[in-house]
Amino acid sequence: MTSSTADVGAQLDLDAARAAYDELRAHGLSLDLTRGKPSSAQLDLATPMLSLPGEHYRAADGTDTRNYQGMQGLPELRGLFSPFLRVPVEQLIAFGNSSLELMHDTLVHALLSPLPGADRRWVDEERVRFLAPTPGYDRHFALCERLGIELVQVPMTADGPDMDVVEEIVAVDPSVKGIWCVPKYSNPDGAVYSDDTTRRLASMPAAAPDFRIFWDNAYAVHHLTEHEVEIADVLALAADAGHPDRPFVFGSTSKITLAGAGVAFLGASPANVQWWLALTAKRTIGPDKTNHLRHVMFLRDADGLREHMRRHRELIAPKFAAVNRILTERLGSVSGVHWSRPAGGYFVTLIVPDGTATEVVRLAGEAGIALTPAGATHPYGTDPEDRTIRLAPTFPELAEVERAMYGVTDCVRLALAAR
Ligand code: PMP
Structure with missing residues (x-):
C-alpha cells in the first residue's frame, strides 16, 4: 500500500491529468457521495407502509x-x-x-x-x-x-x-x-x-x-x-x-x-x-x-424481510459494481491506490498514497463532487497517514455515481501526478 512518489509519478502524466481535471471542472457538476443514505427509489420500496x-x-x-x-x-x-x-x-x-x-x-x-x-x-x-x-x-x-x-x-x-x-x-x-x-x-x-x-x-x-x-x-x-x-x-x-x-x-x-x-x-x-x-x-x-x-x-415474516432486502440489492448492487469497475479501469494500475470490495453494507473505502487524501477531497469538492472529509473515518477527524477516503454510492442515481466516480479518479490522478 505504500509507494514512493517516483513510482506513482512515473505512471501519471501531469499535463494529461490537469487537462482531464479542467474538463471535469468545466462541467459544473453537483454530485454527492458523502453520506450512506438510501436513494428515493429505495425509500419507494417501503412507501406502501405509510398507509x-x-x-x-x-x-x-x-x-x-x-x-x-x-x-x-x-x-x-x-x-x-x-x-x-x-x-x-x-x-x-x-x-x-x-x-x-x-x-x-x-x-x-x-x-x-x-x-x-x-x-x-x-x-x-x-x-x-x-x-x-x-x-x-x-x-x-x-x-x-x-x-x-x-x-x-x-x-x-x-x-x-x-x-x-x-x-x-x-x-x-x-x-x-x-x-x-x-x-x-x-x-x-x-x-x-x-x-x-x-x-x-x-x-x-x-x-x-x-x-x-x-x-x-x-x-x-x-x-x-x-x-x-x-x-x-x-x-x-x-x-x-x-x-x-x-x-x-x-x-x-x-x-x-x-x-x-x-x-x-x-x-x-x-x-x-x-x-x-x-x-x-x-x-x-x-x-x-x-x-x-x-x-x-x-x-410480514423472515421471508418477507429477505425478499424486501433482495429488492434493495437490485437497486444498489449495480452502483457498487460501477464504483469497482471505474476504480479498476482508471486506477487499477496506479501503485499505492486500492479499495474495498464489500459484500454488503453502504460504503467503499478508497486508500490513496499517504499524504494525498485531503488533496483528493479538495479537488473533488472544487469540481462539484462532495466527498466525506478526509479524516472523518478516524477518531478526532485526523487520519495521520492522510490516505483514507470513504465513498457512499447508494444515494445518487446510477448514472450520477458513474459520473462522480470518473471525476474522483480524475482527482486522484491529478493529486498524485502533482506531488
Ligand atoms: N450505525 C452505523 C454503522 C451506521 O452506518 C449508521 C448510519 N449511517 C447508523 C448506525 C445510524 O443508524 P440509525 O439510523 O438507526 O440511527
Whole structure:
C-alpha cells in the first residue's frame, strides 16, 4: 500500500491529468457521495407502509398500539428481528426510529447510573475511554467526543479489530470501558468480523468490571450478493465465557424501510435490559408501537424481510459494481491506490498514497463532487497517514455515481501526478 512518489509519478502524466481535471471542472457538476443514505427509489420500496396500520391498530395480543406503554416494544416485531440480530426475543427491545439514539442513551445512562457489574457511575471515574477500531464510523466517534469519552485507536483488519492489540489494552487498563464494533459489512471498509474475533472479544479478560462491547449490527441483512454472510452470536459467546453483560447489540430498519421513520433495536443480557428499561422509563412512557405494528404488517415474516432486502440489492448492487469497475479501469494500475470490495453494507473505502487524501477531497469538492472529509473515518477527524477516503454510492442515481466516480479518479490522478 505504500509507494514512493517516483513510482506513482512515473505512471501519471501531469499535463494529461490537469487537462482531464479542467474538463471535469468545466462541467459544473453537483454530485454527492458523502453520506450512506438510501436513494428515493429505495425509500419507494417501503412507501406502501405509510398507509398502515390503518384501522387495524391492535397487536396480536389485542394491545391497542395507539395507547401508552409497552416499554419493550411490540413482541411480534421483536420476534421478527430476533433471529436476524441474534438476540433472544425476551432480551430484545424495539424502540424509536434511530439506533444511534439508543447508543447515545446507553452511554448517558452508563455515565449517570452504574451498569450491572460496575463499581461506580462512569462520571465518577477519573477517565473513561473507548477503543475505536479505525477506520470506523464518524458518528460513533463524535458521540464519545461529545460525552467526554476518550477514544483509543486500534487498527482494523479484514477480520475485525486487531485482537492482539485489543486484548493487551483491555486486560490492563480499567479506564477502557468499551469498544465500538460494526461487526458485519463495517462502516466504512465492509469488513466482516471472523468468528475467532467475536469469540476473543466475548471472552477476553477485562480490567474494567463494567467493560462493554457496543455491537452495532447496522448492516445485519444488507447483503450485496446472494450469499447471506452471518457472524457469530456475540451474546451467546459472552454468556458462555462468563461475561453475559458484556455486549450491547444495536440495529435498526433505517436502511430496510425508511431511514427517518424506521425502528431501532437494542439487545443485551436480562440484567442489562432491565437496567436500560428502568432508566429509559424516566424519559418516555413507551415507544411508537403503531410504527412497530406497521413494520410487522409490511415486512410480514423472515421471508418477507429477505425478499424486501433482495429488492434493495437490485437497486444498489449495480452502483457498487460501477464504483469497482471505474476504480479498476482508471486506477487499477496506479501503485499505492486500492479499495474495498464489500459484500454488503453502504460504503467503499478508497486508500490513496499517504499524504494525498485531503488533496483528493479538495479537488473533488472544487469540481462539484462532495466527498466525506478526509479524516472523518478516524477518531478526532485526523487520519495521520492522510490516505483514507470513504465513498457512499447508494444515494445518487446510477448514472450520477458513474459520473462522480470518473471525476474522483480524475482527482486522484491529478493529486498524485502533482506531488
Ligand atoms: N450505525 C452505523 C454503522 C451506521 O452506518 C449508521 C448510519 N449511517 C447508523 C448506525 C445510524 O443508524 P440509525 O439510523 O438507526 O440511527
